[in-house]
Amino acid sequence: MTDSIHLSRLRKWFLASPPIEFAITNLKELLIGALRQGPIPQHVAFVMDGNRRFARSHGIETVEGHNLGFEALARILEVCYKSGVKVVTIYAFSIENFKRSKFEVDALMDMAKVKLSQMAQHGDLLDRYGAKVRVLGRLDLLKPDVLAAVNKAVDLTSRNGDRVLNICFPYTSRDEITSAIRETVEDYSTPLKSTNGASRTPFSESHITHNIRAQNLGTKHHDMSSDSDSISAESSTNEDDPILRNDYPHRVYESGSSFSSSTTLHLGQQDGHPQKGATQGNLPEPAFISPETITRQTLSDHMLTKGTPPLDMLIRTSAVERLSDFMLWQCHENTEIVFLDVLWPEFDLWHFLPVMLGWQRRISKSRQNPEAEGNFAGDSPESSEEDLDARVLRQGKVKGI
Amino acid sequence: MPSTSRNTIRAQIRNKGESLTPADREALLKPYLPDPADLTNSRSARSSRRSKSKQPRKTPIRTFIKSQVHRLAYALTHIIFGIVVRLIQAYHAVVDRILAIVYHHHRTPELIRKDVRSLKRLPQHLSVILTLRSEDDALAVLMDEVAELTAWCTCAGIAQLSVYEKSGVLKSCIPALHQIISTKLASYHGVSQQPSLQLYAPHHAVHGTPNPSTAATDSIALLLLSSTDGRETIVDLTKTLAEMSQNGKLSPEDITPELVDAEITEITAHPLRNGGSSRPTNGAGTDTGAAGDDLLKPEPDLLLVFGPFLKLDGYPPWQLRLTEMYCTGDRSHGATGDGEAVEYQGFMRGLWHYAGAQMRFGR
Numbered sequence: 001m002t003d004s005i006h007l008s009r010l011r012k013w014f015l016a017s018p019p020i021e022f023a024i025t026n027l028k029e030l031l032i033g034a035l036r037q038g039p040i041p042q043h044v045a046f047v048m049d050g051n052r053r054f055a056r057s058h059g060i061e062t063v064e065g066h067n068l069g070f071e072a073l074a075r076i077l078e079v080c081y082k083s084g085v086k087v088v089t090i091y092a093f094s095i096e097n098f099k100r101s102k103f104e105v106d107a108l109m110d111m112a113k114v115k116l117s118q119m120a121q122h123g124d125l126l127d128r129y130g131a132k133v134r135v136l137g138r139l140d141l142l143k144p145d146v147l148a149a150v151n152k153a154v155d156l157t158s159r160n161g162d163r164v165l166n167i168c169f170p171y172t173s174r175d176e177i178t179s180a181i182r183e184t185v186e187d188y189s190t191p192l193k194s195t196n197g198a199s200r201t202p203f204s205e206s207h208i209t210h211n212i213r214a215q216n217l218g219t220k221h222h223d224m225s226s227d228s229d230s231i232s233a234e235s236s237t238n239e240d241d242p243i244l245r246n247d248y249p250h251r252v253y254e255s256g257s258s259f260s261s262s263t264t265l266h267l268g269q270q271d272g273h274p275q276k277g278a279t280q281g282n283l284p285e286p287a288f289i290s291p292e293t294i295t296r297q298t299l300s301d302h303m304l305t306k307g308t309p310p311l312d313m314l315i316r317t318s319a320v321e322r323l324s325d326f327m328l329w330q331c332h333e334n335t336e337i338v339f340l341d342v343l344w345p346e347f348d349l350w351h352f353l354p355v356m357l358g359w360q361r362r363i364s365k366s367r368q369n370p371e372a373e374g375n376f377a378g379d380s381p382e383s384s385e386e387d388l389d390a391r392v393l394r395q396g397k398v399k400g401i
Numbered sequence: 402m403p404s405t406s407r408n409t410i411r412a413q414i415r416n417k418g419e420s421l422t423p424a425d426r427e428a429l430l431k432p433y434l435p436d437p438a439d440l441t442n443s444r445s446a447r448s449s450r451r452s453k454s455k456q457p458r459k460t461p462i463r464t465f466i467k468s469q470v471h472r473l474a475y476a477l478t479h480i481i482f483g484i485v486v487r488l489i490q491a492y493h494a495v496v497d498r499i500l501a502i503v504y505h506h507h508r509t510p511e512l513i514r515k516d517v518r519s520l521k522r523l524p525q526h527l528s529v530i531l532t533l534r535s536e537d538d539a540l541a542v543l544m545d546e547v548a549e550l551t552a553w554c555t556c557a558g559i560a561q562l563s564v565y566e567k568s569g570v571l572k573s574c575i576p577a578l579h580q581i582i583s584t585k586l587a588s589y590h591g592v593s594q595q596p597s598l599q600l601y602a603p604h605h606a607v608h609g610t611p612n613p614s615t616a617a618t619d620s621i622a623l624l625l626l627s628s629t630d631g632r633e634t635i636v637d638l639t640k641t642l643a644e645m646s647q648n649g650k651l652s653p654e655d656i657t658p659e660l661v662d663a664e665i666t667e668i669t670a671h672p673l674r675n676g677g678s679s680r681p682t683n684g685a686g687t688d689t690g691a692a693g694d695d696l697l698k699p700e701p702d703l704l705l706v707f708g709p710f711l712k713l714d715g716y717p718p719w720q721l722r723l724t725e726m727y728c729t730g731d732r733s734h735g736a737t738g739d740g741e742a743v744e745y746q747g748f749m750r751g752l753w754h755y756a757g758a759q760m761r762f763g764r
Contacts, residue, residue, distance in 0.1 A: 030474050031474065033467070033470075034471050034477075036471065037474075038475055071407065074433045075433065077433075078433050129434070173718075174658045174661070174662070174719070174722060177661065178656060178661050181642060181656055181661060182654075182656040186646075186653045188643040188646070188647065189646035189647045291639075291641075291644045291647070294640050294643060295636060296632045296636055298639075299632070299635065299636060299639060321725050321754075322722075322725050323722065323726075324722070325722045328719065329718050331713065332631060332717075333715050334712065336710055336711065336712055337726065339711075339726070357478060358486070358710075360479070361482070361486070
């Protein structure tokens with residue numbers, strides 16, 4: 001152990017000597033500049049794993065290991081932002097981590113507070129990255145003082161440029177997905193405001209024709225006129241009246257402003273009084289957007305990472321080869337997942353570079369050969385052009401034949 | 402510089418950040434920060450920083466040279482990187498062939514059992530991502546691969562296998578697939594001792610004989626997954642929940658991770674709960690306890706990706722929380738962009754990796 005420390009000190013001294021440092025700095029600059037020449041992932045996520053193990057193997061305090069981890073983060077953020085990555089997401093603290101020893105949790109919280117308020121004090125320095133901080137996760141689980149630091153940091157950096165640093169603070173992906181589902185459900189179960197009689201035109205032409213058509217179609221709904229039944233009749237009436245559905249699918253669900261926006265409500269209450277729609281505003285029948293309009297995009301928009309480009313790359317250090325509840329929703333499609341056998345405090349440009357080069361290689365390959373496997377949906381304007389070219393060529397061939 | 406800054410940072414942490422003035426911190430962070438000109442302006446403006454003049458000076462030649470140098474560096478690094486990658490690939494390909502010779506199953510369950518015996522742990526639920534190739538007989542090849550994998554799993558004592566194929570083409574031919582796998586199992590175990598196979602997919606009925614008349618007590622559950630079981634399922638669940646909430650049958654606060662988990666698990670759960678009644682006698686046997694109560698794990702323990710790099714390609718996200726992933730890697734000729742062939746040594750490497758074992762050339 002002591003041997004390795006002495007050796008590493010010697011190495012550090014060597015690397016810190018002015019000519020070597022100068023050369024290394026320039027080499028790094030050159031490499032980053034070179035990286036910029038190729039395609040660059042827009043969104044990279046890191047699982048900063050291995051701080052504790054690093055501390056243990058080097059015989060230092062766990063907290064110290066976490067501090068070294070923060071230094072590594074600063075290094076890698078610099079590389080990322082310099083080479084053109086727009087969004088960096090880091091997994092700082094899992095909800096599960098609250099189960100660790102109280103001492104460590106407190107130390108981590110303290111550290112987060114210090115680092116965040118540092119960032120906040122030095123909004124000017126983050127300014128130079130043009131990066132804003134966003135904290136993703138269950139902020140309600142934080143202590144008030146940490147929460148205050150979080151809010152301050154987010155506030156102060158909110159006016160920075162288009163780059164983003166997402167810090168997943170008390171976060172798990174399952175929790176995120178569940179929250180997204182819950183929020184979507186809440187959105188969809190909020191009655192539409194526009195159903196009040198005041199904001200509605202009393203006799204809309206389409207409404208009357210609609211009701212007449214419904215009358216002609218079937219008389220079996222007439223007995224469902226009671227208010228309590230009208231809801232449960234919703235699904236059956238929808239299925240029974242395909243014509244109505246075809247006529248009114250979007251009109252009803254999307255605009256919802258010209259008349260009370262549930263077809264079944266009117267069906268239930270028509271009873272030969274189509275004009276009743278005018279007074280319907282008095283009835284407390286809620287009207288909703290149809291749940292059928294929920295898509296993947298709806299859920300994606302409720303994820304904590306909304307508004308960021310799709311995740312291109314996820315890197316986890318310390319050779320643990322699982323996601324541990326991180327970015328499940330975001331990374332299961334086109335993301336390249338990389339597991340590295342290096343502890344996070346040691347993570348540097350030299351580990352990051354091969355990953356980036358490999359990614360660039362694959363991207364340029366998939367652009368050359370757009371039909372091949374491993375095609376990324378990402379930023380590939382050239383590929384579409386090539387597609388076009390290929391199509392033109394093919395057409396040419398057909399004509400030639 | 403880094404060491405001194407490290408020391409100051411440490412000292413500062415000890416004092417909870419009070420020992421440093423803002424100016425000190427600024428000085429500490431400075432070497433890690435790029436010049437604002439780097440980010441706000443494009444590459445062309447970058448060289449102005451170098452000149453260190455207050456007023457922005459135009460240096461077209463320097464900019465040009467710089468961009469050319471970067472371009473050259475880009476080309477050079479990629480050439481070198483390409484060579485290195487090719488060399489590594491070649492090395493792995495050789496190792497792979499050697500392994501393929503040393504470890505071959507010869508369609509003998511005993512041999513596979515012997516390979517697996519020394520492993521410290523085995524996944525109870527193995528999942529694989531397969532890709533449909535673009536050739537004419539792609540479906541036949543794919544089905545054969547599934548059959549091989551199933552046979553290996555029965556030999557190794559893995560009770561559940563799930564196969565993910567993006568397009569879901571496998572789900573459309575479950576009876577044919579069942580036939581093919583049965584034939585394959587018979588060729589491994591012999592017709593009389595053929596393990597029972599239950600083939601199922603979300604929203605499909607179980608296909609297979611739950612209780613075989615044969616003496617074999619072995620059984621395997623094979624789950625077929627496709628991209629519609631991923632996000633689409635979660636969307637469907639949301640739709641249902643939203644409808645229930647609209648009808649007042651559920652309040653949004655009731656939606657907890659446990660509820661979602663239960664619902665999503667239900668989709669991929671074994672429709673019949675009479676799965677493997679007893680397990681094969683297997684040296685590794687770390688999982689006999691869980692097999693007793695007939696509950697098959699909904700979350701895979703190990704995910705094998707037969708492909709050049711690790712991409713989930715739409716695999717159902719919810720179940721992946723704690724799954725170990727292993728990618729067989731880019732072994733073959735990189736020219737074919739398709740997924741890798743499913744080979745026994747790839748399967749074994751995955752199991753070795755899961756067990757934390759090193760691969761050995763000798764048996």
